[in-house]
């Protein structure tokens with residue numbers, strides 16, 4: 001083989017391998033499975049959605065009405081006009097709701113109850129509605145609440161926050177919780193001209209944080225372990241509620257539970273709501289609605305920063321270049337994790353072909 005053909009062939013195979021390793025490659029060679037955490041789960045409702053996997057349009061499956069209630073709760077499906085209850089039929093309204101859900105959650109849009117969709121629906125998440133009626137911009141993925149509310153306290157503002165003296169958690173001490181929230185608030189403060197200061201005067205604080213169980217009087221009852229993890233209200237309400245039933249963790253080395261939820265990740269997300277951001281369609285963004293157990297996700301992404309800066313302006317000390325740098329390096333790290341097997345397979349494939357050709 002001439003050197004020209006050798007290089008050309010190598011180039012062709014490299015392109016082929018790169019094409020095969022693309023993350024958006026549509027073919028699924030793995031059997032479709034839904035990962036379900038079966039231990040310690042007391043939240044039976046969402047757990048049951050696994051039986052709806054691959055249910056066809058037009059079919060009747062017991063439990064479909066619960067899925068419809070879920071989609072209604074998060075803003076995707078309205079109550080039927082003819083009857084007051086949801087049926088167990090996979091009707092066209094459900095299909096439209098599934099399509100809207102898939103678009104909003106950044107999933108492949110199939111209109112079917114495929115494994116990506118069912119596992120995302122079953123994942124623990126924030127209780128705030130996804131507000132799917134809002135148009136999704138083609139390049140930006142952050143969103144705001146209706147009317148785009150924000151805190152208005154002048155150009156450089158200070159917002160106070162306090163922990164409820166009554167609604168606490170016995171899992172973590174105050175000395176463990178306070179630094180978590182300090183870090184979470186400081187991430188947002190580093191990108192916008194807003195200071196966050198802790199106060200002991202709970203009633204008069206702008207942002208009031210507490211741990212609550214079940215129905216706690218705001219029309220958004222918590223649901224036990226996993227399911228809904230927390231919710232916060234849009235500006236200038238300031239209520240920030242965490243589900244006291246969760247296994248809140250500040251350190252996964254110490255908290256070994258399979259259903260442990262990272263407090264700092266959830267705190268950072270809910271502060272985004274307190275400031276006026278709604279849910280983002282970008283999976284990596286802090287404002288994406290779901291978070292798996294035992295996952296730490298605390299760094300603001302470009303999407304979060306653009307969203308919040310459009311409301312408050314930029315912190316004069318904020319440098320976009322350093323954010324992009326850290327985002328690139330974390331993408332590389334992320335890529336080396338999630339794309340590793342794909343890339344290794346492609347590389348092995350390429351080497352195998354080269355070996356066969358020599």
Ligand SMILES: [Zn+2]
Nearest residue numbers: 126127128289
């Ligand atoms: Zn949320």
Ligand SMILES: [Zn+2]
Nearest residue numbers: 216218220241
């Ligand atoms: Zn609440």
